[in-house]
């Protein structure tokens with residue numbers, strides 16, 4: 001069996017680098033992305049020039065200012081980053097049909113079997129790096145290995161603007177001298193526990209008998225042990241971001257009951273938001289469509305900051321509905337659609353904490369929906385809709401719309 005070849009690519013200091021790409025005056029300077037020092041907030045990203053002076057991601061901006069008052073401070077520009085991200089992922093698609101977008105600035109590329117197309121693997125990897133540099137003006141680091149885990153760790157070592165190749169069969173030796181926290185899956189608590197056993201390096205962890213690890217960590221124990229031995233069977237998943245997601249309802253009988261349809265819009269918005277969170281996506285564009293009984297269709301849309309919360313999406317959808325529904329004709333169908341989607345994995349909450357964080361209530365609701373089904377819980381004002389719904393495989397069709405005239 002031939003070995004798999006997986007390449008992990010990660011853009012260096014992405015947000016800061018994207019700013020430097022479009023603002024030549026920022027190049028070669030200490031640049032801090034996150035906001036101005038007067039605002040309460042944290043460093044989202046910083047240029048390597050700033051990192052050299054001690055700036056770290058997550059550091060309060062005020063502290064960053066004390067360390068480095070001469071740095072350039074700037075807020076985040078979502079549109080710019082998402083443009084660069086799309087171009088980056090597009091470029092990777094030239095190297096293999098199997099590309100997994102792991103986050104806004106990071107991807108796995110399965111190069112297995114593409115050697116004949118791209119010459120030897122290392123050449124393909126460095127070619128990719130120089131294309132990213134010349135076409136996007138961004139610097140990327142690359143790790144090449146037989147699996148995702150080792151490739152990703154190799155990228156970390158290669159940073160910045162480096163290339164690291166772990167030869168097939170050398171995975172375990174490569175990992176052995178590294179501290180255990182480098183191992184994906186070893187979080188703060190696991191690390192603390194392992195350290196209390198006197199284990200500091202991955203090589204030491206790899207020698208622990210499986211029974212001991214599974215006794216302490218349950219199923220995670222086996223998983224950690226495999227990882228420590230450089231084993232990772234996860235395949236590169238061709239997980240391309242869908243272009244759009246939508247939810248719609250066709251009424252069994254056309255209805256002109258504004259309050260009722262508005263309630264349905266809210267309900268659809270909640271379901272759409274849940275879907276977005278399930279796919280780990282956010283929408284930057286929300287549209288609402290009405291199809292009338294006379295089959296005329298109307299649509300309105302709004303560009304937003306990246307959203308995936310029930311409340312925000314429902315508010316916008318209902319607003320769009322209020323603006324759109326001006327004809328005095330009964331409605332046959334309403335649809336709420338999210339497009340221009342972005343991955344949720346970039347830590348957007350660093351920018352605008354209230355705007356973008358998934359709140360604890362939403363998290364709890366999602367847990368309940370995942371366990372007991374999407375109809376298991378709803379806000380009280382939507383409960384009255386339930387009795388009108390009958391489910392089908394595509395969603396829900398209303399049985400008898402209430403005509404409260």
Ligand SMILES: [Mg+2]
Nearest residue numbers: 010011012105
């Ligand atoms: Mg990065």
